[in-house]
Amino acid sequence: MSTTTPLNGRQAAAAPETGPGYDVRRTLPLRVEIVRQFRRRRTLVAFGILLVLPWILVAAFKIGGDPGPDGIPSLVDVATSSALNFALFALFVSVGFLLVVAVALFCGDTVASEAGWSSLRYLLAAPVPRARLLRQKLVVALGYAAVAVVSLPLMSLVAGTVAFGWGSVELPTGGSVPVSTALGRMGIIVGYALISQLVVAALAFLLSVTTDSPLGAVGGAVGLVIVSNILDAVTALGDWRDFLPTHWMYSWMDALQPEIQWTGMAKGTAISMAYALILFALAFRRFRTRDVVS
C-alpha cells in the first residue's frame, strides 16, 4: 500500500471535520439504494409473480371458459369482456392479499434485511445519518412497492389485450364505460390502490426498523391486514369499522359505477394517510434513538 498524504501536510490542515469529499447530502443516493435492492432474489421473485399472474389467470379463463353470472353481480362475471375488465378483475383478486404481501415485502424488508446482513452498521458508520438513511430507504421501498402495484394491472392489460381484445369496460351491474373514460378510471383505481396500501407500507416499515428479522416485519404487516379484515367482518362494531385500516381497501370499486362515488375513497384516503403518517413518524423516532446491535 502506498503513502498518500504526507503526515505534515495533514497536520497543517485545520483539522478537517470529514474525510475528503464527504458531503452528507450525497450519502446513500437513491440510485445506489435502487441497485442495492434490485438484484435481490426476493425483489425479482416478487415482480416475477406479479407479472406472471395475469397470464396464469388468462390460462385459467381459457381452460375454464367464460364465467357466467351466478346471480350475484361481480367483476368475475365480466372479467373476460375486455382487457380493461380483465385488468380490473386481476386487481380485484390481488388487492386484498397479493399486493399487500408485495408492499409489505418491499417496505418491511428494507431495513431489517440490512440489519440481518450486518451491513446496516457499516452504512451508519460511513456515516449515513439515520434520518437520511431511513428516508432514502423509504423512498426506494415505496417506489418498488408502487411499481409492484402498478405492474400487475399493466401486465394484465397486456395479457387481457392478447387474450380478450381491447374494448370498453362492462360494469358488473350492467352498463358499459367507453375506453377513454375507462382509462381515466383505471388511473384513479390504481392511484387509490396505492394510497390504500400506504398503511401496510407504513406498518411494515415501522416493524422493519424495530426488528432484525425481515420475515417478522413482512409477516407482522400482513398479520395486521388479516386481523383488520377479521374485525371488519364483525358487523356489531358498527361505525367503528370505518376506522379499521383495511375497511376501505376495496373502495376503488366505487369508480366502477356509472357515476364515480368519491366518498368511500375519500374516507379511505384519510384513514390510510392518517395511519401511515403516525406509523412513519414512529419509525423515524424509533430508529433515531435505537441502539444498533445487530
Add this chain to the structure above:
Amino acid sequence: MKVTSTIERLRGRWDRVGRTARRVTAAGGALVLVGGGGLVWGLAAGGDAPVRTLQQRIQVMDGPKDDQRVTLDTTFYRPVGGGKGPAVLLGHGFGGSKDDVRAEAEELAREGYAVLAWSARGFGKSTGEIALNSPDYEVKDVRQLIDWLAKRPEVQLDGPGDPRVGMAGESYGGAIALLTAGHDKRVDAIAPQITWNDLADALFPNATGEGADKGVFKKLWAGIFFSSGMGEGPAAQENACGRFMPAVCDMYQEIAETGRPTPAAIEMLKRSSPAAVAGQIKVPSLIVQGQSDSLFPLDHGDANARAIARNGAPVSVVWFQGGHDGGDPETGRVRGLVRDWFDRYLERKAPSGGADDGFTVTRAGGIDSSTQSVVIEAAGTRTYPGLASGTRTLALTGREQTIHNPAGGSPASISALPGLGALGNLGDLGGAGLTSQLPVDMPGQSATFDTAALAQPVQLTGAATVRIKVTGKGDIPLFAKLYDVAPGGASPARRLAAPLRVEKADTGREVTVTLPAMDYRFDRGHRLRLVVATTDMGFATPPQPASFKVAAVSGLTVPAVPSLHTTAAPLPAWVWILPGVALAVAAGILVTGRGRRGRGRAGLLGSAETFDPARAGVPLQITGLTKAYKNGHLAVDDLSFSVEKGQVLGLLGPNGAGKTTTLRMLMGLIHPDAGEIRIFGRRVTPGAPVLSRLGSFVEGPGFLPHLSGRDNLDLYWRATGRPAEEAHLDEALKIADLGAALDRAVRTYSQGMRQRLAIAQAMLGLPDLLVLDEPTNGLDPPQIREMRDVLIRYAAEGRTVIVSSHLLSEVEMTCTHAVVMSRGRRVAAGPVAEIVGSGRRLEDAFLEIISAGNGSGVEGTAKVAGNGKGEA
C-alpha cells in the same frame, strides 16, 4: 354483492306497506267551542332539548250547516326557548294519527315553532267520521284549529285572530294543507308531501288526458287506501264502512265493485281535491312528491305546483326517492327542506342550506361499497321546469303488434306495487340484472317499440309522450310503460305504468299517451322501450278475452332538464380532520423524544461543544464512557483512554470486557449513557460527519450476499457519497486479495474471504483512524503476517490503527500501545513494552492484570491509574 341487502330492504318495504298506506290521513276542524277534554302538560323526551307539550281535546263544529260537534285529539308542542313563534300545523297520513308526526313536531318546536298536531276526524282518538278532506268537514275543523292557535300565547300573530301559521303533512295530511290554504287566507305557507292534486284522477288515471270519467280504476291502491280508513276495533267489526262517512263509503263500494267511476263519485272526489281550490292557493308552497309513488305520482305534484305558481306564489318542487310505493324516505333531507321553507316564509330568515332551488330531484348516485347502501344525491335547478321541458323526439321502431287481454284479466303484468318502490333505486343504477328477475310482462300481452341505441346517455326528467294507434273492439284499457333496454336485458325504468282507456277504436284510433313522469338516466348504448300492455296487477281490467292491435305513430318525445346540477354530499368532517390530526401527532412524535439522550446529537448546533479545537490532533479520546444495557448489565464502566497519531493501539480484554460495545459506541451505533468519545476533537454522535474519517470493521463483515465483492465495495463507497477517486479501491482490493472471486456473489465466500473483504472495505478512502475488531480471524498465517505489515505501515504513514484482539501474540507483534479492559473497565493502558515489562510475555502480563482487576475492581482501577502514564 348487493343482492342480500337488497332483498332485506325489500322485505322491510313489504313489512311497511301497512304503515305506508296509513300515511294518507286527514284532519278536520270546525269552531273551537270548548277547550275541553283532558288537559295534560307533558314533557316529550328527546335526545336534545326537551319539548313541552300540551295534550288537549278540542271541540269543533262542522258539517254543511256547521252543526256537527266533533272532538279532535291534539298535541300542542310549545316552542323551545319560550317566547312567541310561528305556528305549524302537522297533519298525518291516512290511517294514522297525531302521534305519527311527533318526531317532526319536536324538531320544529326546537327550532322555535309552536306546533299543533291533531288526529283528523275519524282517526285516532278524535271523534267523527272520515269525509275525505271535505271542505264541509275536515277543512272546517282545521280552520277552527287555527282559531285556537290564534289564542295561544306562544303563537306569533299577523293580526287579530290571524296567527302566523304554516301547514305540512304527508299524503292525506298534505292534501288538507293545500285545501285549507285554499279556503283560509290565514295560512301563510304550506309544505304538502306526496299528496294528490285531483283524487278522481289519482284513482281513475287516464294517460290520454281524456279525464277520470274514462280512467282506469287503480284498484289495488284504492283498496289499501280505503281499508286503512276502516280503523280497528269495534267500528271495523260492526259495519263494512268502519269510520267512513256513509256517503263516502257507498261511493267507494260502488266504484270498487264496478271498476268504473260514477259522475257522483267523481264529483265527490273532486270536491276533496286541491284542484278544486287551485285558484285560491296563493301562499308559498313546497311541493314534495315521491318518485316511487304510483298512488299519487309526480304529475299530481306537478299539477299542484303549476296551479299555485299561476297564482303568483313562490313554489318549489322536490322529487325524492320515496313515496307510497316505498323506497328511501329520505326523512332527514325532506324534513330539512320543510324546515328551511318555514324558516324562510314564516320566520322570514334566509334559508340555512342556501338552497333556494325551485326544483330538486334526488338521484341514486351509486352504491357506497363499504355500507352497501345506495348513495342519494340531490340535483337542483333554479326554477321548476314542469314535466315537458327540453323535449326531443327519438324515433321508435316496431311494427303494429297484436296483443291479447287474457280471460279473467289474469295473469297480469306487474309494474308498480306497494313496496316495490325500493327496486326503483336499483334500476336507476343500472341494476337491470336484479329487477329483470321479477316477472313483469306476460307473454302475448304487450307490444314493444324501441328507440335506436343511444349514442349519448339520456337523462329523462319529466313525462315522455308518444302517439299510438289502437285498433280493436270495445273499451280497451291499456298500460303504457317505459323500459330501459341494456345490452344484457330490459328492465322497467321506474316501476310505473300510465293507464289509458281507448274507446270506439273499431277502425283504429290515435291517442297521445303521457307516460309516467320520472327522473331516469338511460345509459349510452341503451335503448328506450315503449311497452303497451293489456293488463296490470294494480288496476281493474275487464275479464273478457280480447285482442287489439297497437302501433306507434310518432317518435317518443323525451323531456330533459339539463340545468339540473348535482351537488355532492359533503364528506364527514373527520375525513379532513383526521389526516391533519395525524400530521400533528406525527410531528409531535418526531419532535419529542429528541431530548432524552440527545444533548450532543443536535449535530452542528452547539459546535463549541461538539468540537474542541485543542484536541483536533488527537485521533481518539474517550472520557468517562459508560454504557449499561437494558437488562442492567454494565458493559462499559467509566472508560477513559486516548490514542495518538501513528499509534497502533491494541484493545485487549477477555470476552465480555466491553471491547465491542466500546467500538460500537465509537461508530455511533449505540448511545453511551455517560461520557463522550471524540475523534479529532469532535464528539461522536450517531451519523456525525467526523465518522467519515473513521474506517471500521467491527464484529464481523456485513455485505449484501446477492452482490459480488466488487459490487459491494463499489456500492458501499457510493453510499458514502464521496468521490470515486478518494476510494483508493485498488489498494483496498490488494489487501482483500480475492482474485477472481471478487466478481462472485458474496454468499459464496468463505469466512476468511469475507473477513478480508471487510477489512478492505474499512480501508476504503484510507481513513485517518482505522478500527479493526479481530482482524486476523479466519486468515491463514501468511495472510496474518501480511495483515500485520499492512497495519504497521498504515500507522507509520501518520494514521492511527486500533485493533481489538484475543491473540495476544498478534497484539504484541503489531501494536505500539495497548489498553486492557476487564468487566467494562480499563485495567491497564500504555505502551505495550511498558505493560509487558521487561522479560515477560504479554500473555503473562495480561493474565496478571486481568486477575488483579477481577479480584478487586476498585483496587485494579486505582492500580492502573497509578501506572497510567500510558494515557497520553
